[in-house]
Amino acid sequence: MKHAITQHVKDNQFIGLGSGRAMTCLVRELGKKTFKKNLKFVVTSLQIGIEAEKAGLFVLDAPQTEQIDIVFDGADQIDANLFMIKGGGGALLREKILMYSARKVIILADSSKFVDQFTRSVPIEVSPFARTTVYRNLIGIGAQIELRQSATGYPYFTDNGNIIFDASFTFILNPEALEKELTCIPGIVEVGIFTRRADRYYKASSEGLFSIIAFRKDGPYVISP
Known part of the structure; x- marks a missing residue:
């Protein structure tokens, strides 16, 4: 530091x-x-x-x-x-x-x-209005999805008022291509691939x-x- x-x-x-x-x-x-x-x-x-x-x-x-x-x-x-x-x-x-x-x-x-290759889930910030649509699109490209929850068991909301899906992919061979693909899905506000x-x-x-x-x-x- x-x-x-x-x-x-x-x-x-x-x-x-x-x-x-x-x-x-x-x-x-x-x-x-x-x-x-x-x-x-x-x-x-x-x-x-x-x-x-x-x-x-x-x-x-x-x-x-x-x-x-x-x-x-x-x-x-x-x-x-x-x-x-x-x-x-x-x-x-x-x-x-x-x-x-x-x-x-x-x-x-x-x-x-x-790490050599990503092994953890990808946080995806989503508009609550688009929750179902985004979920279906992510499942359609092979992701396993968990809705992030707070300690009380309710959905976690970001400081921007959005929810987060933690999306797991079997392999992320091309992070740049996946980042672009995810950001093109309507309702996804931002993707945790940098x-x-x-x-x-x-x-x-x-x-x-x-x-x-x-x-x-x-x-x-x-x-x-």
Whole structure:
């Protein structure tokens, strides 16, 4: 966390914050920095917004007209091509909006999130009005569907008022093609497959060490910290 902040956070930046445990730790580190009053933040979830305000960070409600300088986020899985599955925390729509709005994107994840091929379900944000139609379309392309529920057993609603289907596919051989196919289904608001690569991926080990990974034409490569 400290290395990512030191290397990438500069005075007077407009910073986007994703969701999850990695972001909670990052926010607490940012709150310790003496330059924090020179920074502005936009967050993707209420949880991180509350943590940021506790840390004394200046949080805006929306990106407004300014381009975001840098976005920090986590990931549920990262494959061998550095594509990602995100949305386990339910903020996939806002996370993707921030990612496409930023000059630079930094992903923070532990080594267990890095896999050769995706093995987990894909979160899909759906308009409640289109629930049945989307369900049938997803079944039609071979997906197994679970409606995400809250701890009380009721449907989980995102901060945007939508529901989430967690869709399992036998194999995801072409994430880019699947992302495009899913977003073409009417009623699907956003898909938790992220095929726009980040600028840097921080891969943390259980021993507290980390490596930095980036992508070039011939594939991923490791940058020494």
